[in-house]
Amino acid sequence: MFSLAKQFAFTSMRQTPAVRAATIVGSRPVLSAKRFYHERVIDHYENPRNMGSLDKSDPTVGTGLVGAPACGDVMRLQIKVDDGGKIVDVKFKTFGCGSAIASSSYITERVRGMSLDDALKIRNTDIAKELCLPPVKLHCSMLAEDAIRSAIKDFRTKRGGDVIHGAKASAASQSMAA
Amino acid sequence: MSLLSDSIYYEKSSETLERLTESLEDIGDQMEIDDYDIEYSSGVLTLRLGIKGTYVINKQPPNKQIWLSSPVSGPERYDFDSEHGAWFCRQKDESLGTLLNREISDALGVEITLPVK
Numbered sequence: 001m002f003s004l005a006k007q008f009a010f011t012s013m014r015q016t017p018a019v020r021a022a023t024i025v026g027s028r029p030v031l032s033a034k035r036f037y038h039e040r041v042i043d044h045y046e047n048p049r050n051m052g053s054l055d056k057s058d059p060t061v062g063t064g065l066v067g068a069p070a071c072g073d074v075m076r077l078q079i080k081v082d083d084g085g086k087i088v089d090v091k092f093k094t095f096g097c098g099s100a101i102a103s104s105s106y107i108t109e110r111v112r113g114m115s116l117d118d119a120l121k122i123r124n125t126d127i128a129k130e131l132c133l134p135p136v137k138l139h140c141s142m143l144a145e146d147a148i149r150s151a152i153k154d155f156r157t158k159r160g161g162d163v164i165h166g167a168k169a170s171a172a173s174q175s176m177a178a
Numbered sequence: 179m180s181l182l183s184d185s186i187y188y189e190k191s192s193e194t195l196e197r198l199t200e201s202l203e204d205i206g207d208q209m210e211i212d213d214y215d216i217e218y219s220s221g222v223l224t225l226r227l228g229i230k231g232t233y234v235i236n237k238q239p240p241n242k243q244i245w246l247s248s249p250v251s252g253p254e255r256y257d258f259d260s261e262h263g264a265w266f267c268r269q270k271d272e273s274l275g276t277l278l279n280r281e282i283s284d285a286l287g288v289e290i291t292l293p294v295k
Contacts, residue, residue: 068241070240071240071241125252128252135224135231135232135234135249136222136236138247138252138253139245139247139253139255141252142253
């Protein structure tokens with residue numbers, strides 16, 4: 001499913017050139033921007049960071065799944081968290097437009113190495129700014145923010161509460177394994 | 179996800195976007211603002227306010243929602259509340275009309291009231 005989406009999205013991106021057409025209106029030249037993908041979005045699309053999956057049943061892994069096929073975007077974001085509450089691994093898979101793919105790819109880059117609390121501070125506006133998303137694509141950045149929150153919520157639910165450093169966390173994982 | 183029927187969703191969302199388009203066109207005509215542009219097609223309303231940014235308000239039929247992209251507050255999704263006859267967003271519990279009145283009045287520097295709750 002994901003590779004098919006990538007093929008389709010790839011074709012449509014190649015047919016949309018990065019063009020600014022200059023036309024003359026009255027005596028002034030007027031620049032009208034045709035729709036285009038920012039080079040940062042294209043970079044994430046062609047070189048996605050952290051694409052893949054983690055073991056959903058692993059107690060140290062939180063899985064976030066957001067969006068809906070009917071809307072055109074689905075994101076799955078997984079985080080692996082150590083006993084210190086730090087995100088030590090992160091993977092994503094996204095079905096959707098170039099901006100959705102780039103938003104989720106970028107957020108995985110950002111959260112790697114972060115504490116869960118710091119990861120929760122990432123706002124969709126940060127993502128949109130970094131990728132220079134146009135107004136109609138701001139929703140993709142919101143979805144990526146939803147995805148990391150969903151993954152963290154899943155992880156915390158699995159652990160039966162907040163991850164705390166050291167002993168308490170290991171006790172929790174031991175009782176889950178039992 | 180809304181429990182609205184497809185036909186009511188279609189009726190309410192069309193009504194809202196058409197009213198917004200009409201009143202925003204009138205405002206544009208009355209005020210003669212630079213770089214002001216409004217376009218409504220295929221269920222997507224685009225309001226350009228020059229350096230103040232661009233608003234995109236569109237129907238999202240699969241969710242029976244209206245989606246907003248604001249240059250001030252970012253993206254938001256609205257569900258129809260039949261009881262109040264208005265579109266409300268999930269987090270801030272504020273209606274679409276309230277937000278647009280506030281932000282567009284701010285952007286234009288003059289108090290406007292749109293015919294949308």
